[in-house]
Amino acid sequence: MKIDDNNRAGRSGEEDPGRRRFLTRLSVAVGSLIAILAGLPIIGYILLPVSRKMHRQWVSVGPTDRFTVGDTVLVSFENPSARPWAGVTAKTGAWVRRIGDGNFIAFVLNCSHLGCPVSWEASPKLFICPCHGSVYYEDGTVAAGPAPFPLQRFRVRVRGGQVELESRPLPFTEAT
């Protein structure tokens, strides 16, 4: 593009204000185009992982005979979608209870209030959150405290003598 600078103010003395306004707008437009072209891929790179849904997979948490009927046990497994450099942060915990021969239920650790990991107290049969004192009954329903919802559950199945949980997102990152 050839820019004719003979028309600069002060030289010709009879500058066309319309032309000047047009060139100003054009320069703003070209500048914006540069910013958009260079910026979009960067913004995309940062934002795209946010909307990517995790791939749910079944993960074994141990053989069925590890679990006694009636007991609620803490298990942990590695999130199958984790990157190799995630380290221990890739781990997810669950409270698993065997309620019959091939029948299991598994609760998410995260309190429905602010996500702290709940503890199982075997004697009163309560899940208790150490942060703000939310309490859940053994079926995960809210017994006390600020928790707005029951404890969420994992899907559980038994395959080849192994108890398997289906990996799932943190409770509140899912659209409700």
Place this chain on the structure above:
Amino acid sequence: MKQLKKFLQRLDDRTGLVKLTKSIADHPAAPGVKWKYVFGSAVLTAFLMQVATGIGLLTTYVSSTGSAFESLKYITHKAPLGAFLRGMHFWGASMMVVLIAIHVLRVFLMGSFKFPRELNWITGVLLLATTAAMAFCGQIMRWDQNAVFGIVAASKMAAHVPLIGTWLSRFIIGGDVLGTYTLSRIFDMHVFVLPILLVSLLGLHVYLVLRNGVSEPPVPGRGVDPATYRSDYHHMLQKEGVPFWPTVVLRDFVFALGVVLVVLLLAWLVGPEKLDNPPDPSLINAHPRPDWYFWWLFALLALLPHALENYFMVLTPLVIGLVLLSVPLVSNRGERHPARRPLAVAAVVIIFSGIAALTVAGWNENWSPRVNAPPLTTDIIGASSGPVYEGAMVFNKMACLFCHTIEGHGGKRGPNLTWIADRLTRHQLTLRIMNGAYNMPVFGRILSTAETENLLDFLSTRKKYGFATGKQQSAVRPPGPLTQGALHASEELAIIKSKGLPD
């Protein structure tokens, strides 16, 4: 010397920077600008120290979720001067927050935000917000169990924002589970995005301070009139101004030296914040809490009625930001002296008392159940066998102790039960235990009849004046359909279920 002068002349000819620097150094400042004005530059000192210690720590810190904790352990326990540098960065952050608070307070009380310095204030508020974001990200970069559940809580809070809540909560986590994205994004914010923003805003803030001049100390009765303020100010500077360098700057340097010494001393004597358990989301017994300067907000959210909490999570930062930003828009003229601005002073007293009280509450954290509370001893129980003792064992075993204190043992989430039998009859105790309350489970579905009876026997002994067993107490109760001493807890519950609660 002559050579140097010549060099500087040439340098100025090509850059203009020598004369500019000299004009800044020589510019007159108001004569009353004394020790009350040192806090702004002290914030700058603390910030520069954060940049320097941050650059140092970055030579060793690794920003991946798999290695961050190990690298922090190395910095803290093995690297030469590592703990000291981490301590400087940690206490430097605290120092920056404290100095910003004092600086804001000084500017507000002396009315320095009024015409023509409205934008000085607004850029300052943006700097405050950016610093708070830096502090939060810094705490998350201490990638331990505390940090993991800290960011989980932040993401959960963000989920309450209308419309974009879910997206925002995913943005904070970097997806839908904790993972590599979580920490690297926070790292990016703490090390690149927020510092660039901070430096830009700082440049603008300092430029505005130089352009509009440092405000003169307020005088009662002499208000700001935008029509005449500027000419009065410049007239005053020409008549009685003192040179910025060295008169004003020297005080800044002396105070900044004190700031640096205090940070060094704290880093040496107290050291950095301790590392918590590893960043493993499958570990229980987490107890996330922010660093001390966020305790007031932490306490506010914990102490609110649960129904209001969701609104406050989102609205508190928003309202604080908007109120602060609107200060110079509400009042940019008139009296500057605090003696003539009683409402402004009252607001400061109320806000700072509130923050102080909430900070103390945040330190006590009474809303958290004490899951590791030591059990009641036979000394406290006053028996080593029999129903009272058995009842105390129920108290120990059934997690009552997590929330209720008896003679110093136990949590403070629920009422202190040390002398509960002075306040409640056996019947009233039965009702509470059986039915629970908003913050207490329904123990009627948890305890057996025998356990309930024993527990009631034990709690009935908790009388300050004279030792009274449950049976003695029930003997003195007036007879009534629900208060006849012989009724058992299970029978009472049956009556409650069929007839409803008594008045």
